[in-house]
Amino acid sequence: MKNRINPITVSFLMVLILTTTVVYSQEIKPLTVGDRMPDVVLKSVLNYSKSAAKLSDFAGKAIVLDFWFIRCGSCREAMPHLDSLQKTFKNDLQLLLVTWEDKKKVEEFFATDLNAKNLKFVNVVNDSVLRQYFPAKGFPHQIWINKNNVITAITDGSSTSVENIQKLINAGKIDLPVKVDEMDSKLNQGTDPLMTYRYSTTKDKILKYSYFSKRRSEFRGGASLEVDTLHQVARACFTNVDFLGLYDNAYTSSLGSADLHRPSRMIRKDTNPVNTKEDYKTFTNIFCYDLMYKDTTTFNFGKHMVRDLDDYFGVKSHEETKKIKCLVIREKGSSQIYRQPLDGYEKKFLNCKMIIGKKNKANKAWQGFLKEELNRNNYMPVIVDLDINQPISFEFTWTPDDVKAMSKELEKFGLEMVIEKRPRKVIILENK
Numbered sequence: 172m173k174n175r176i177n178p179i180t181v182s183f184l185m186v187l188i189l190t191t192t193v194v195y196s197q198e199i200k201p202l203t204v205g206d207r208m209p210d211v212v213l214k215s216v217l218n219y220s221k222s223a224a225k226l227s228d229f230a231g232k233a234i235v236l237d238f239w240f241i242r243c244g245s246c247r248e249a250m251p252h253l254d255s256l257q258k259t260f261k262n263d264l265q266l267l268l269v270t271w272e273d274k275k276k277v278e279e280f281f282a283t284d285l286n287a288k289n290l291k292f293v294n295v296v297n298d299s300v301l302r303q304y305f306p307a308k309g310f311p312h313q314i315w316i317n318k319n320n321v322i323t324a325i326t327d328g329s330s331t332s333v334e335n336i337q338k339l340i341n342a343g344k345i346d347l348p349v350k351v352d353e354m355d356s357k358l359n360q361g362t363d364p365l366m367t368y369r370y371s372t373t374k375d376k377i378l379k380y381s382y383f384s385k386r387r388s389e390f391r392g393g394a395s396l397e398v399d400t401l402h403q404v405a406r407a408c409f410t411n412v413d414f415l416g417l418y419d420n421a422y423t424s425s426l427g428s429a430d431l432h433r434p435s436r437m438i439r440k441d442t443n444p445v446n447t448k449e450d451y452k453t454f455t456n457i458f459c460y461d462l463m464y465k466d467t468t469t470f471n472f473g474k475h476m477v478r479d480l481d482d483y484f485g486v487k488s489h490e491e492t493k494k495i496k497c498l499v500i501r502e503k504g505s506s507q508i509y510r511q512p513l514d515g516y517e518k519k520f521l522n523c524k525m526i527i528g529k530k531n532k533a534n535k536a537w538q539g540f541l542k543e544e545l546n547r548n549n550y551m552p553v554i555v556d557l558d559i560n561q562p563i564s565f566e567f568t569w570t571p572d573d574v575k576a577m578s579k580e581l582e583k584f585g586l587e588m589v590i591e592k593r594p595r596k597v598i599i600l601e602n603k
Contacts, residue, residue: 199303204325204349208234208316211301213267215274217294229265231318233339236301237328238269238312241280246311247287249328254290256336263318263340268294269301285522285532308352309391317342325350353389360391375402379464381479386411386457394426396469407462407472413449414456417480418598422490424473430542432552432595435495441486441600486600494592498574500545501556506585509557513564523547525569535562554593 202208213224226234237253239246257266270277274296281287281294295301305314311328317339324330324339324347338345357363363370390410398405409417415437420427428436437447446456462475481488516534523531523544533541538559545553550571557563567580567588578588 199300201306202304202322204322206322208320208322209304211304213295213298213301215295215297217274217277217296218291219293226316229267232263232265233260233318233336234314234316235264235266235331235336235339236269236305236314236316237266238302238305238307238314239310240270240272241276243310245328247284249311249331250287250290250292253331254292256331256333257292259333260336260340264336266292268292269298270294270296271298271302273297283518283520285520306352306354307350308354308356309350312350312352315339315345360393374399374404377402377404377463377465379475380462381475382459382461383479383483384459386454387459390459394420396426396472398467398469400467403465403467404463405466405469405472407460407469407476409458409460411454411457411459413451414445414458415447415449417458417460417476418488418600421473421476421480422596422598424470428596429539430546430552430554432546432548434549435552435595435597437598437600439600441484441602443484443486443600445484481603484600485603487603488598488600490596490598492594493597495552495595495597496590497552497554497593497595498550498571499554499556499589499591499593500581500586501589502585503582503587504585509563509565509584509586510561511564513566519562527569527571530566530568532566534564536564537562551590552593552595 208226210225210227213226216222216224237246237249241247253266257264277294277296281290305312305325309327313324313326313328313331314322315324315326317323319342323342324335324345326347327350330347335345335347337343387410392411394407394409394412396405396407407420409420412420415433416427419431419436433448439447450456460476460479462472462479464472464475477488513532513534519535521533521536521540521544523533523541525531525545525548531545538555538557538561541563542553542555545555548569548571555563565581565584565586567577570576574588574590581588
């Protein structure tokens with residue numbers, strides 16, 4: 172008996188194949204201001220009555236989607252302000268934190284971070300859908316959706332004020348520039364040289380090339396050193412770095428001083444109006460610098476860079492060692508309690524904001540990171556005169572006008588703080 176295929180079965184299979192093809196061929200297209208927001212399913216949600224949700228669950232409220240990730244410092248710093256806004260407008264606003272990071276990591280962050288542990292945001296985790304509707308490279312990245320389900324703003328979070336949120340809730344006009352990120356990863360990260368004309372076919376002919384510009388918004392801030400051993404070309408690239416930062420990198424001929432204390436690093440005897448203090452609001456002293464030269468190591472990039480910077484700014488710079496008043500943290504006695512974790516803490520953390528009257532805490536912190544944090548103060552350099560190979564734990568209140576009080580707090584960890592003159596390298600700028 173021959174096998175016979177039911178024509179109804181064939182029709183059903185063809186319909187199924189066609190339907191599946193249509194579903195999988197649909198791509199999520201990015202949305203912008205003025206578009207209506209679809210009812211997206213949020214598959215994994217923290218601090219909500221259910222483990223999953225839909226955007227329509229928050230109907231009747233304005234919505235702010237705040238895209239973030241754990242290592243984003245600006246995102247973390249904005250959280251207390253966002254929490255305040257959520258509490259102020261709790262009946263009319265739903266703020267949703269959105270991250271692609273997994274649930275376990277996010278829960279651990281909110282449980283251990285000193286500044287975030289008491290914040291209870293509704294948090295979308297393991298996101299793979301919303302980030303397709305609103306792709307971004309720079310964070311924070313915020314999407315404002317009014318009560319009529321219309322996207323009214325795409326912003327970096329700097330305009331998230333009480334006044335603007337009230338406009339969002341009232342469906343008023345919000346006149347903010349639309350944040351548009353460059354999504355080309357190579358361009359965004361500056362992984363290719365800034366000089367690209369026939370670059371791939373002429374790289375072996377490069378003897379020296381340097382590029383210097385004002386801030387370019389398509390590049391994220393950063394620095395990198397690399398060597399192309401095939402063509403024997405070294406490269407040092409700095410994108411959106413401030414005036415002092417460029418000189419510090421040049422004179423260390425590396426990625427900056429490990430214990431940079433900005434107020435004492437440079438002495439200005441020149442008349443160039445460029446500001447030494449970094450300006451990341453108006454970007455008047457933020458620059459991009461790209462250097463390529465024939466070499467098999469990056470150890471020597473500094474001498475090229477110093478010449479370029481001096482030429483542009485019309486100065487003559489040099490570096491010398493001076494004895495400068497420093498705050499020195501050193502052992503007192505033999506207890507070495509600072510080698511033990513703080514009471515009640517097991518995980519490593521470092522929270523040294525250097526704010527007058529506020530506690531600075533370090534728990535099993537490595538000295539390299541500790542020196543960087545402590546030297547963010549505007550008072551004087553801090554030297555940690557301890558074994559660099561051992562983690563350190565302590566806490567003290569930052570009172571720079573009362574060093575004895577700080578030293579007294581450190582005594583219970585087997586430490587003391589004193590003022591001493593120590594040799595420090597200083598960059599001096601003079602007119603040519």
